[in-house]
Amino acid sequence: MSVTITIKDLVKKYGDTTVIPELSLEIKKGEFFTLLGPSGCGKTTLLRMIAGFNSIEGGTINFNERVINQVEPGKRNIGMVFQSYAIFPHLTVKGNIAFGLENRKLSKAEISSKVDEILKVVQIEQYKDRMPKNLSGGQQQRVALARAIVIRPDVLLMDEPLSNLDAKLRVDMRNAIKDIQREVGITTVYVTHDQEEAMAVSDRIAVMKSGIIQHLGTPQEIYQRPANVFVATFIGRTNIIEGSLTRQASSYSLHFGSSYSEEISNIQLPVSNKQAELNVKISVRPEEFIITEDQTGMKATIVHSVFLGQNTHYFVDLESGQRVEITQESKTAQILEPGQIIYLKVKTDKINVYDATGELNYTRGDQL
Amino acid sequence: MKGTRKRFDVWTNISFLIFAFYILFLALPLFTMLFKSFYNGTTGDFSLAYFVKFFSKPYYTNALFNSIKVTVCVTALAAIIATPLAYIMATVKIKGNSTIRILILLSSMSAPFIGAYSWILLLGRSGVITKFVSNTFGITMPDIYGFTGILVVLTLQMVPLIFMYVSGALKNVDQSLMEAAESMGYSGFSKMRKVLLPLITPTLLAGGLLVFMRALADFGTPMLIGEGFKTVPVLIFNEFISEVGGDDGFAAAISVIVVLFATAIFLLQKFVANRKAFTMSALHPIEAKKKKGIGNIAAHAVIYLYTLIALLPQLYVIYTSFLKSNGRIFVDGFSLQSYRDAFNNIGGVITNTFFLAIVSLVVIILLAILIAYVTVRRKNALTNTLDIFTMFPYIVPGSILGIALLITFNNKPLAISGTALIMIISFVIRRLPYTIRSSAAILHQINDGIEEAAISLGASQMKTFFKITLPMMLAGVVSGAILSWITIITELSTSIILYTGKTKTVTVAIYTEVIRGNYGVAAALSTILTVITVVSLLVFLRLSGQKEVSL
Ligand SMILES: Nc1ncnc2c1ncn2[C@@H]1O[C@H](COP(=O)(O)OP(=O)(O)O)[C@@H](O)[C@H]1O
Numbered sequence: 001m002s003v004t005i006t007i008k009d010l011v012k013k014y015g016d017t018t019v020i021p022e023l024s025l026e027i028k029k030g031e032f033f034t035l036l037g038p039s040g041c042g043k044t045t046l047l048r049m050i051a052g053f054n055s056i057e058g059g060t061i062n063f064n065e066r067v068i069n070q071v072e073p074g075k076r077n078i079g080m081v082f083q084s085y086a087i088f089p090h091l092t093v094k095g096n097i098a099f100g101l102e103n104r105k106l107s108k109a110e111i112s113s114k115v116d117e118i119l120k121v122v123q124i125e126q127y128k129d130r131m132p133k134n135l136s137g138g139q140q141q142r143v144a145l146a147r148a149i150v151i152r153p154d155v156l157l158m159d160e161p162l163s164n165l166d167a168k169l170r171v172d173m174r175n176a177i178k179d180i181q182r183e184v185g186i187t188t189v190y191v192t193h194d195q196e197e198a199m200a201v202s203d204r205i206a207v208m209k210s211g212i213i214q215h216l217g218t219p220q221e222i223y224q225r226p227a228n229v230f231v232a233t234f235i236g237r238t239n240i241i242e243g244s245l246t247r248q249a250s251s252y253s254l255h256f257g258s259s260y261s262e263e264i265s266n267i268q269l270p271v272s273n274k275q276a277e278l279n280v281k282i283s284v285r286p287e288e289f290i291i292t293e294d295q296t297g298m299k300a301t302i303v304h305s306v307f308l309g310q311n312t313h314y315f316v317d318l319e320s321g322q323r324v325e326i327t328q329e330s331k332t333a334q335i336l337e338p339g340q341i342i343y344l345k346v347k348t349d350k351i352n353v354y355d356a357t358g359e360l361n362y363t364r365g366d367q368l
Numbered sequence: 369m370k371g372t373r374k375r376f377d378v379w380t381n382i383s384f385l386i387f388a389f390y391i392l393f394l395a396l397p398l399f400t401m402l403f404k405s406f407y408n409g410t411t412g413d414f415s416l417a418y419f420v421k422f423f424s425k426p427y428y429t430n431a432l433f434n435s436i437k438v439t440v441c442v443t444a445l446a447a448i449i450a451t452p453l454a455y456i457m458a459t460v461k462i463k464g465n466s467t468i469r470i471l472i473l474l475s476s477m478s479a480p481f482i483g484a485y486s487w488i489l490l491l492g493r494s495g496v497i498t499k500f501v502s503n504t505f506g507i508t509m510p511d512i513y514g515f516t517g518i519l520v521v522l523t524l525q526m527v528p529l530i531f532m533y534v535s536g537a538l539k540n541v542d543q544s545l546m547e548a549a550e551s552m553g554y555s556g557f558s559k560m561r562k563v564l565l566p567l568i569t570p571t572l573l574a575g576g577l578l579v580f581m582r583a584l585a586d587f588g589t590p591m592l593i594g595e596g597f598k599t600v601p602v603l604i605f606n607e608f609i610s611e612v613g614g615d616d617g618f619a620a621a622i623s624v625i626v627v628l629f630a631t632a633i634f635l636l637q638k639f640v641a642n643r644k645a646f647t648m649s650a651l652h653p654i655e656a657k658k659k660k661g662i663g664n665i666a667a668h669a670v671i672y673l674y675t676l677i678a679l680l681p682q683l684y685v686i687y688t689s690f691l692k693s694n695g696r697i698f699v700d701g702f703s704l705q706s707y708r709d710a711f712n713n714i715g716g717v718i719t720n721t722f723f724l725a726i727v728s729l730v731v732i733i734l735l736a737i738l739i740a741y742v743t744v745r746r747k748n749a750l751t752n753t754l755d756i757f758t759m760f761p762y763i764v765p766g767s768i769l770g771i772a773l774l775i776t777f778n779n780k781p782l783a784i785s786g787t788a789l790i791m792i793i794s795f796v797i798r799r800l801p802y803t804i805r806s807s808a809a810i811l812h813q814i815n816d817g818i819e820e821a822a823i824s825l826g827a828s829q830m831k832t833f834f835k836i837t838l839p840m841m842l843a844g845v846v847s848g849a850i851l852s853w854i855t856i857i858t859e860l861s862t863s864i865i866l867y868t869g870k871t872k873t874v875t876v877a878i879y880t881e882v883i884r885g886n887y888g889v890a891a892a893l894s895t896i897l898t899v900i901t902v903v904s905l906l907v908f909l910r911l912s913g914q915k916e917v918s919l
């Protein structure tokens with residue numbers, strides 16, 4: 001049985017330092033939910049508050065209707081996967097997986113069949129009687145996962161479970177985790193600092209900074225309409241260009257310096273804002289640039305290029321002196337040479353326009 | 369919040385109980401001793417008379433000076449000898465390397481006074497070597513008694529300790545550090561001085577402290593071989609034990625001076641060591657390589673010769689245990705008479721020793737596990753204090769602890785002096801640190817997450833501890849327990865003060881037989897003790913699958 005997790009005005013303090021100030025969040029039943037953010041932003045802290053290993057200095061956490069602030073970790077019916085795996089080294093694979101079941105007053109036969117069943121799900125049946133030290137990192141990871149889900153927890157909590165694996169295994173395991181989670185349908189809270197991993201596995205992501213949720217949305221929403229400049233730069237790659245915005249009759253004009261402007265319609269300024277011209281920060285992802293053939297747009301000079309097969313990345317200097325990165329699908333024609341002059345436009349439906357502080361996204365998402 | 373509160377219940381109670389144990393059996397005795405030293409025994413008034421007496425008579429201050437001289441010299445000499453030995457063993461492939469390590473360890477595992485008495489048999493006025501040299505060459509050997517004798521005996525006893533410490537540190541020095549130094553033009557001696565020595569300095573400081581404290585506290589050696597050269601432990605013992613003219617209060621005052629001095633050294637060492645501390649771990653440890661030619665021969669010669677000298681006293685004692693003796697002197701021929709005498713007269717000491725040591729060991733293991741757990745995993749003001757308490761036995765010499773216990777528990781309501789209980793308590797307090805240290809060390813290596821994993825799977829605090837934490841700690845507990853065990857059965861300085869006829873241990877019996885001049889019986893008992901030690905060590909190595917014991 002999985003649950004909805006409702007977090008309300010949650011506060012975490014270590015002594016006098018507040019690590020999480022008043023955080024609210026709802027994680028839906030059966031959802032794969034990811035906490036994403038740079039190291040030290042409070043992801044682990046929040047996860048361990050849900051698990052019950054960290055004290056709560058304010059606010060509430062609910063599993064469905066039940067407030068669990070005062071409930072012991074062992075009574076919360078959670079499954080937890082640790083960054084270090086935390087496999088019991090003196091127990092076999094079976095012993096590890098059965099450990100949680102043994103606390104649940106089941107018969108030997110029931111335990112045994114549940115263990116076998118879960119071993120099949122995580123595909124490590126053949127290692128059942130091995131000691132953990134004889135398993136590879138990926139296999140240990142599967143044991144940790146099996147041990148956490150075999151107890152049929154209401155909530156599955158994972159703290160950077162893949163960070164100790166090599167790159168290839170990381171991709172394999174994240175797919176495995178996603179598949180297994182879908183199969184068992186447990187509400188899952190997943191912590192990572194790797195945005196690509198987060199995008200790959202999550203139903204929804206909360207991007208955090210300094211204990212505050214910056215953006216909460218699906219991977220697509222977060223990538224395409226990041227709530228602020230921090231999220232735009234943290235998720236994927238982007239170029240932030242200073243520009244200005246002027247009002248037109250029914251739309252807006254977006255100015256990249258003096259030489260290049262675009263008409264843009266999907267802008268929504270706050271009603272209180274009556275200014276005719278505003279300074280803005282424009283986020284343009286490398287793939288949102290177009291190299292024009294007719295010498296219109298921003299003038300730029302190629303600095304160097306990186307050929308990556310399907311795409312070629314160019315680093316170019318704009319007239320303002322700012323260096324930006326652009327991506328083009330690789331063509332059979334020659335790669336552009338350093339020193340070469342090109343002209344750039346942007347895909348106005350895709351770029352994001354922020355206020356001068358970078359905190360507020362003026363772009364509406366509905367035209368995507 | 370609740371999670372943390374609940375945790376406090378079980379472990380806080382345990383912390384309090386252990387804390388109470390230390391208050392009662394360590395803090396209270398030391399405090400009583402302090403109290404006695406400031407009160408005049410007859411009038412009961414506060415007085416500094418004992419301290420004035422001590423510092424105004426050269427007879428006493430000389431003893432203090434002698435103690436410092438011996439201790440400093442032994443510590444320095446042990447480091448100077450042990451470091452090259454460890455370096456050779458780490459870099460040169462020596463034949464029988466693991467056996468040598470075990471033998472070197474063994475040489476430090478007998479009570480020091482047995483070494484002293486054996487050296488007297490070898491190099492004393494009528495020692496075999498002395499006689500042999502004077503009969504064949506007509507040369508009179510230099511005197512082994514006094515300062516020289518103490519220095520030789522204690523240094524040989526202490527070298528293995530530093531040897532083991534430094535060997536451990538060398539294992540954590542990465543080969544690439546040495547290679548980096550070479551690539552920058554340092555080689556040979558300058559490489560060692562500039563790179564290796566600084567790397568092992570923290571270890572030398574730690575080993576040095578241990579040796580310093582042991583040498584300062586040792587009482588059996590100067591008693592036997594010191595003759596006119598009196599050290600403070602001898603002074604205290606005489607003041608306390610002698611039936612005529614002895615004075616408990618004065619013994620207490622000298623004890624206070626020694627403990628203060630030791631504490632000062634301890635703090636000084638901590639201060640220096642903290643500033644030099646760093647952690648090392650080697651990806652590619654230094655490997656012992658096969659050397660060729662003269663270097664190889666020299667390395668083997670040095671190692672073998674040292675091992676032989678270190679073991680010589682024990683070997684000679686074993687040899688004499690099989691000699692025929694007539695009264696107190698050895699005569700030609702071999703016999704088992706000494707063993708028969710040993711069993712007939714004082715066979716009870718062997719059962720005593722086993723009884724006391726086994727009970728103490730059980731208590732030690734239990735306490736050490738709990739103390740290690742609360743000091744590592746449940747850090748708070750209480751457990752930090754507990755941590756400091758457990759360090760006291762390093763500072764307080766055994767004979768002083770013995771006196772403190774005796775003067776505290778001589779009277780009601782806790783008149784336990786003369787019982788097995790007081791012996792066990794003293795063993796537990798003095799030999800706990802070994803097991804605590806090894807248990808805590810392994811606990812530091814166990815990821816917190818493992819316990820949280822068990823808790824998150826619904827296991828209780830206690831189940832988590834017994835099913836998960838404890839099994840993982842066990843190897844560490846056992847490796848400390850073996851040291852506790854061996855140091856209990858060879859313990860002299862506390863037992864000599866606390867024992868009665870019913871609680872006499874083998875080590876005490878050896879000492880009293882040596883004093884009485886019954887060298888045959890003493891040798892037989894020593895041999896039995898050595899056999900027990902060797903067997904314990906081998907069983908441990910076998911069970912643990914380890915190649916050596918780490919201090
Ligand atoms: N036990 C603690 N005591 C004090 N500060 C802590 C403790 N644990 C974490 N912190 C602080 O809380 C902040 C968030 O830490 P954490 O949740 O571990 O970050 P993340 O998992 O996102 O990398 C960090 O600034 C960290 O230094």
Ligand SMILES: [Mg+2]
Pocket residue numbers: 043044045
């Ligand atoms: Mg973290």
